[in-house]
Amino acid sequence: MKIEPLKLLGSKPTRHGFGEGLVALGEENENVVVLGADITGSVLTSFFQNRFPERFFSIGIAEQNATTIAVGLALSGKIPFFSSYSAFAAFRNADQMRISVCYNEANVKIGGGHSGITVGPDGATHQSLEEISFLRSLPNMTLIVPCDYHEAKKATIAAGRMTGPVYIRFGRSAVPMFTTEETPFEIGKAQIFREGSDIAIIACGLMVWQALLAAEELEKRKGISARVINLATIKPIDVETVTLAARQCGVIVTAEEHQIFGGMGSAVAEVVVKNCPVPMEFIGIPDRFGESGEPDELLEKLGLTWREIYNGCLTALKRKKSEFSSFRRPTDLTFENKEV
Amino acid sequence: MDLGFFPTLTFENRKRNAKELAEIALVIRRDIINSLVLAKSGHSGGPLGISDFMASLFFGGYMKYNPQDATWAERDRFVFSAGHYCPVQYSCLARAGYFPVEELATLRKFGSRLQGHPGREVKLPGIETSSGSLGQGISIAVGMAISDNLIDKNNRKVFAVTGDGELQEGSCWEAAMSAAQFKLDNLCWIVDNNDCQIDGRVRDVMSIYPIAQKFEAFGFDAITIDGHNFEQIFEALDMFVSNHANKIRKPTVIILQTKMGRGVSFMEDNYEWHGKPPTPAEAEIALEQLI
Numbered sequence: 001m002k003i004e005p006l007k008l009l010g011s012k013p014t015r016h017g018f019g020e021g022l023v024a025l026g027e028e029n030e031n032v033v034v035l036g037a038d039i040t041g042s043v044l045t046s047f048f049q050n051r052f053p054e055r056f057f058s059i060g061i062a063e064q065n066a067t068t069i070a071v072g073l074a075l076s077g078k079i080p081f082f083s084s085y086s087a088f089a090a091f092r093n094a095d096q097m098r099i100s101v102c103y104n105e106a107n108v109k110i111g112g113g114h115s116g117i118t119v120g121p122d123g124a125t126h127q128s129l130e131e132i133s134f135l136r137s138l139p140n141m142t143l144i145v146p147c148d149y150h151e152a153k154k155a156t157i158a159a160g161r162m163t164g165p166v167y168i169r170f171g172r173s174a175v176p177m178f179t180t181e182e183t184p185f186e187i188g189k190a191q192i193f194r195e196g197s198d199i200a201i202i203a204c205g206l207m208v209w210q211a212l213l214a215a216e217e218l219e220k221r222k223g224i225s226a227r228v229i230n231l232a233t234i235k236p237i238d239v240e241t242v243t244l245a246a247r248q249c250g251v252i253v254t255a256e257e258h259q260i261f262g263g264m265g266s267a268v269a270e271v272v273v274k275n276c277p278v279p280m281e282f283i284g285i286p287d288r289f290g291e292s293g294e295p296d297e298l299l300e301k302l303g304l305t306w307r308e309i310y311n312g313c314l315t316a317l318k319r320k321k322s323e324f325s326s327f328r329r330p331t332d333l334t335f336e337n338k339e340v
Numbered sequence: 341m342d343l344g345f346f347p348t349l350t351f352e353n354r355k356r357n358a359k360e361l362a363e364i365a366l367v368i369r370r371d372i373i374n375s376l377v378l379a380k381s382g383h384s385g386g387p388l389g390i391s392d393f394m395a396s397l398f399f400g401g402y403m404k405y406n407p408q409d410a411t412w413a414e415r416d417r418f419v420f421s422a423g424h425y426c427p428v429q430y431s432c433l434a435r436a437g438y439f440p441v442e443e444l445a446t447l448r449k450f451g452s453r454l455q456g457h458p459g460r461e462v463k464l465p466g467i468e469t470s471s472g473s474l475g476q477g478i479s480i481a482v483g484m485a486i487s488d489n490l491i492d493k494n495n496r497k498v499f500a501v502t503g504d505g506e507l508q509e510g511s512c513w514e515a516a517m518s519a520a521q522f523k524l525d526n527l528c529w530i531v532d533n534n535d536c537q538i539d540g541r542v543r544d545v546m547s548i549y550p551i552a553q554k555f556e557a558f559g560f561d562a563i564t565i566d567g568h569n570f571e572q573i574f575e576a577l578d579m580f581v582s583n584h585a586n587k588i589r590k591p592t593v594i595i596l597q598t599k600m601g602r603g604v605s606f607m608e609d610n611y612e613w614h615g616k617p618p619t620p621a622e623a624e625i626a627l628e629q630l631i
Contacts (some may be wrong), residue, residue: 033491055491057490060518062511062518064475064476064479064510064511065479065482065515065517065518068476068479068480068482068483069480069482069483069486070483072479072481072483072484072487073483073484073486073487074483075468075469075480075483075484076484076487076491077487078487078491080483095473096479098473099472099473099476100469100473100480103460103461103470104460104461104469105461
């Protein structure tokens with residue numbers, strides 16, 4: 001299948017996709033209800049609130065209660081969406097997510113907004129970098145990290161149409177928009193955004209665009225053919241696409257706006273090690289907290305740009321050739337090759 | 341009445357007098373002892389203490405349910421937020437006819453639908469939600485009551501029981517705040533106030549008193565009763581039924597003053613019986629007393 005090259009179409013925050021997706025869902029299903037936790041204008045559940053005030057419930061700054069009230073609504077046949085910042089919607093309510101949402105298999109949808117370091121000036125307290133690790137360990141949970149505005153909207157609508165707990169992780173800042181309304185989206189299905197055979201870059205969230213930039217540079221500068229995979233659904237993971245990438249490309253680099261430990265890259269590694277072990281490199285937050293700054297400054301400082309992906313690919317390719325010949329300290333998160 | 345090991349009798353849910361309910365409560369208490377001694381682990385004290393109230397709620401005609409159709413759309417719902425009390429709930433469900441009484445012998449055992457704390461995953465008829473991590477079931481009940489009162493605008497009721505030690509969980513007060521804010525007059529919150537928790541007296545471990553005043557300050561209609569006096573139990577449940585019928589736009593809380601381990605002399609009002617089962621010898625003595 002020929003894959004059309006993706007172009008930059010502008011920029012828009014993924015939270016807009018979430019907010020608009022909720023309104024679209026509200027139109028199609030009257031059982032969709034939304035719970036707010038005071039920051040409705042930030043996570044844009046306000047769109048739904050304005051359109052369907054009678055189906056919006058303000059719970060206040062009480063994320064534990066909001067999560068479990070959502071469960072009570074779900075057990076009554078409603079399709080409740082609760083949204084707050086990921087810092088509070090995945091951790092403050094962690095026990096509620098585990099027991100009341102997931103063990104109950106309750107049809108609860110959580111929108112985790114302002115995720116990652118790109119929440120920016122608010123600093124480390126509000127920069128959630130660990131929720132993928134936690135959420136993907138919960139049985140019955142579906143976890144989606146959309147790559148741009150359009151995908152966030154489609155993911156929100158798809159979440160409302162499926163039965164079972166879903167967590168959608170989205171961000172505050174405007175990020176590159178490069179998929180369109182027509183780009184296919186299916187929960188559980190990874191998408192190849194760029195074909196390639198020398199190396200596979202698997203990314204999620206805002207790092208997908210950076211992966212595409214890195215792939216382009218690899219081809220331009222080194223003639224390396226890099227496949228780029230958008231792994232929007234981290235759980236359940238698309239075992240087939242990931243395994244095929246390992247088998248056909250022989251080396252993988254993952255990229256995510258999240259801690260390396262336990263994150264999307266770890267999920268990929270679980271699949272790769274079991275089905276087709278190949279060298280891997282992981283681009284993500286290197287076991288530290290964030291800090292205040294503008295999103296771009298932080299992405300630069302913490303190593304979440306196309307350059308790190310590019311360098312990671314060169315390092316990984318070197319290992320592909322040497323077949324694990326050189327011993328590396330297990331905790332080493334830096335790269336040997338730094339060309340750009 | 342046959343009081344053998346798990347006698348197969350079931351009870352109808354209808355208006356009853358105190359004497360009839362006391363006999364049913366006795367059957368429930370025997371079920372608790374029998375299932376716990378077989379389980380070799382579990383919670384004795386709380387379930388025995390709340391048996392009089394549970395007999396009244398399930399078999400006194402206060403709650404609408406259909407054991408032949410556990411998910412009947414018009415049923416009232418019951419949530420045990422204090423999930424560790426489940427032996428008493430399992431007994432009530434079995435005695436109502438939701439599942440065979442013999443299944444009570446499988447409590448906490450491998451492959452059983454009678455999990456150590458209620459699990460919705462095992463699909464035991466009559467269990468509305470998993471519970472066990474304290475302070476969560478009550479918020480789930482609030483969500484159910486919102487669905488009934490504010491969205492579907494039907495006539496269903498939601499009953500939820502928390503322990504008194506459970507009120508130490510901050511999320512209970514988040515639930516209380518929201519129950520009042522949403523004017524959930526279809527919600528009946530029952531606090532089992534036996535003043536016992538694992539580490540000792542609730543008032544010593546971390547006081548939650550005064551309970552009624554706290555709930556009143558939150559906007560509840562509160563009533564405190566002797567949880568072993570059937571006339572007072574009727575009065576409290578009648579009050580809730582009338583609050584609901586008259587749409588008073590306030591949730592109701594019933595504070596049950598109970599004795600942990602009620603009915604078994606060596607367990608009564610002794611917090612050490614919060615989380616342990618009787619040995620076979622102790623069970624024998626207990627059953628002799630529960631006649």
